[in-house]
Amino acid sequence: MQKTCKQCGHPFEITQADLDFYDKISPVFNGKKELIPPPTLCPDCRRQRRFAQRNERSLYRRKSSLSGKETISCYPPEYQSPVYAHDEWFSDNWDAARYGRPIDLHSPFFSQFHVLLRSVPAVASNSHVNNINCSFTNYVGSCKNCYMIFGSVYCEECLYGSPYNSRSCVDSLLVRDSELCHDCVTCEKCYHCISCQDCQTGNDLLFCYDCDGCSNCIGCAGLRRKQYCVFNEQLSQEEYKKKRASIDLCHARDVAELRQQFESVKQRTPRRAAHVLASENATGDYVYFSKNTHDAYDAQRCEDCGYVAQVIDMKDCQDCNYMEECELCNEYICSYRNQNVHFCIWLLDCSDTWYSNYCISSHHLFGCVGLKHKQYCILNKQYTKEEYGKLVPQIIEHMRKNGEWGELFPVSMSPFAYNETVAQEYFPLTEKEVGQRGWKWREERDEMPKVSKAIPAAELPDSIDALSDDILNQVIECEATKRPFKIIKQELDFYRTMKLPIPRFHPDERHRRRMALRNPRKLWTRPCMKCGKEMRTTYAPERPEIVYCEECYLKEVY
Numbered sequence: 001m002q003k004t005c006k007q008c009g010h011p012f013e014i015t016q017a018d019l020d021f022y023d024k025i026s027p028v029f030n031g032k033k034e035l036i037p038p039p040t041l042c043p044d045c046r047r048q049r050r051f052a053q054r055n056e057r058s059l060y061r062r063k064s065s066l067s068g069k070e071t072i073s074c075y076p077p078e079y080q081s082p083v084y085a086h087d088e089w090f091s092d093n094w095d096a097a098r099y100g101r102p103i104d105l106h107s108p109f110f111s112q113f114h115v116l117l118r119s120v121p122a123v124a125s126n127s128h129v130n131n132i133n134c135s136f137t138n139y140v141g142s143c144k145n146c147y148m149i150f151g152s153v154y155c156e157e158c159l160y161g162s163p164y165n166s167r168s169c170v171d172s173l174l175v176r177d178s179e180l181c182h183d184c185v186t187c188e189k190c191y192h193c194i195s196c197q198d199c200q201t202g203n204d205l206l207f208c209y210d211c212d213g214c215s216n217c218i219g220c221a222g223l224r225r226k227q228y229c230v231f232n233e234q235l236s237q238e239e240y241k242k243k244r245a246s247i248d249l250c251h252a253r254d255v256a257e258l259r260q261q262f263e264s265v266k267q268r269t270p271r272r273a274a275h276v277l278a279s280e281n282a283t284g285d286y287v288y289f290s291k292n293t294h295d296a297y298d299a300q301r302c303e304d305c306g307y308v309a310q311v312i313d314m315k316d317c318q319d320c321n322y323m324e325e326c327e328l329c330n331e332y333i334c335s336y337r338n339q340n341v342h343f344c345i346w347l348l349d350c351s352d353t354w355y356s357n358y359c360i361s362s363h364h365l366f367g368c369v370g371l372k373h374k375q376y377c378i379l380n381k382q383y384t385k386e387e388y389g390k391l392v393p394q395i396i397e398h399m400r401k402n403g404e405w406g407e408l409f410p411v412s413m414s415p416f417a418y419n420e421t422v423a424q425e426y427f428p429l430t431e432k433e434v435g436q437r438g439w440k441w442r443e444e445r446d447e448m449p450k451v452s453k454a455i456p457a458a459e460l461p462d463s464i465d466a467l468s469d470d471i472l473n474q475v476i477e478c479e480a481t482k483r484p485f486k487i488i489k490q491e492l493d494f495y496r497t498m499k500l501p502i503p504r505f506h507p508d509e510r511h512r513r514r515m516a517l518r519n520p521r522k523l524w525t526r527p528c529m530k531c532g533k534e535m536r537t538t539y540a541p542e543r544p545e546i547v548y549c550e551e552c553y554l555k556e557v558y
Helices: 016-025 043-051 109-119 237-245 252-267 385-401 431-436 469-473 489-498 507-516 550-557
Strands: 002-004 011-013 060-063 070-073 138-141 147-153 159-164 170-176 182-185 203-206 215-218 227-230 280-288 291-336 339-348 351-354 357-360 363-366 375-378 453-456 474-477 524-527 534-537
Touching: 016 291, 043 291, 109 385, 159 489, 159 507, 170 507, 182 507, 215 237, 227 237, 363 385, 375 385, 469 474, 469 489
Parallel strands: 138 147, 147 159, 159 170, 170 182, 203 215, 215 227, 280 291, 291 339, 339 351, 339 357, 351 363, 363 375, 453 474
Antiparallel strands: 002 011, 060 070, 524 534
C-alpha cells in the first residue's frame, strides 16, 4: 500500500507485514476488534514526532513544586505545571488518581489528555533508581559518580555522553563495556582508547576506525587482530613505541596532523554497507542477534520488529525507541518491561495501556498520567472492569471521528520545546521552521556560573601540566559557539591521567560533533563498489566512501 505522508508530503509504503501487525495489536472489547488504521505519517516523521517528546540533554535548576527544594530538572523554571523532585515523585506521599476526571465524548480526546498532562505533577528528571551521586544526569539507572551522561545504565565515573556498562569514559556516544576511553563513538569492549569509532575489543588505540581485536595502533582503519600499526602500516614494537612517544596530544599541531592522516586512511579503506551481524532477515544499522527486524538502528536481540532504534530484547514491536524487554508495543518511546502498550511515553512494568504517560506497574489504562499500581482507569479516573470495557470502545469511536485514533500525541502537546529534545539532533530545524509548524522553541540562555574569570578557549595552554586547579574556578568560552562551560574536578583528574588537553568546545558542541560522525538512520539502495550487487545501506549513493556488501567487505578485512 502506497501512501503520502501528511506532514512531509513524501510517498511511503505500508507493507502487508505492517498491516498484519496493526491487526494483531488491535484491541478487542465485547467481542469487537477496534482496528488500528495504517499510519498517516512516514516512518521518519513518526520518529520525529516521538523524539519531540523526549528531552534528554537539557537540564535546568528549579524548585520542586512539592517541597520547594532545589532540584535538577529536564523542565525549565518557566514551565508552569507542577514538577516534583525525583525522590518525591516516586514516593507514596501523593497519588495521581486524585487528578482523575470524567471523559467528555463531545470534546477532542487529545485536548482532554493535554489538560490532565499539565495538571499531574511531572518527575523532575528521568533518572531511575539505584543511582549514587548522579544528580546531573537524565535517563540513567544503576550508575555511580557520573556527571552529564544520558540514556545510560551500569556506569561508574563516566562524564559527558551515553556510555553503557562502562567505567571512567568521557565524551562518549554509545560506548559499551569499556573503560578509560575518551571521545569514542559506537565502540565496545575497549580499554584506554582515544578518538575511536566502531572499534571492538581494542586496547590502547588512538584515532582508529573499524578495528577489531587490535591493540597499540595509531590512525588505523579496517584492521583485524593487529598490533603496533600506524596508519595501517605494520611496525616493530620498538618503532611503534618511538612513534607513539613523539605524539603529544596536548599539542594542537600534532593532533591536527594526526587527524588529517587518519582521515586519509579512512577514506581509502572499504566500509561495510551496514553493521548487521548474527541476524536473520534484518535491515538497518548496528543490528545484532536479531531476526525478522527491518529499518532498525542500534538494536540487539530483537525479533519481528520494525522502525525501531536504541532497543534491546524486543519482540513484535514497531515504531519504538529507547526501550528494553518489551513485547507487542507500537508508537512508544522510553522505558522497560512493558507488554501491549501503544501510543505511550515512559511506562515501566505496564500492560494493556493506551495513550498514557509516566505510569508504573499498572494495567488496562487509557489516557492516564503518573499512575502507580492501578488498573481500569481512564483519564486517571477509576472504573470497574465492566465499566472500562464499555467506555473505552466509545472513546475509540470518538477519537476515530476526530482523526485521533491511531496517532501519537502531536508535537504541539510535548511539554518541551522542539530544540530541547532529541528530535533536534536527528531532524534539525530552525527557529522559523519550528514556529511555522506551530511547535515550541526555547531561546538558549546559558546560566553564567559564579567564577573568578572567563577565558576564551583559544587562550588555554596546550599542556595539561600547565593547568593548575584554578581552572576549576574559571569559565571557558567555547571556541565554536562562544557558550560558557566549566571543568569539574573529576574531569580534570581524568585529563591528567590520560595526558589529554582540556576541551575547547562546549559539551553540547562536542556531542554534536560526535553525532555528525555517524550515518543517518536512513536506508538507501546502491551497488556494492566491489561486485556491483545491490545492497541496503546507510551510505547515500552520492557519498564518496568505498562501500562494500557484507560478503566483499569480509573478504577484504580477513
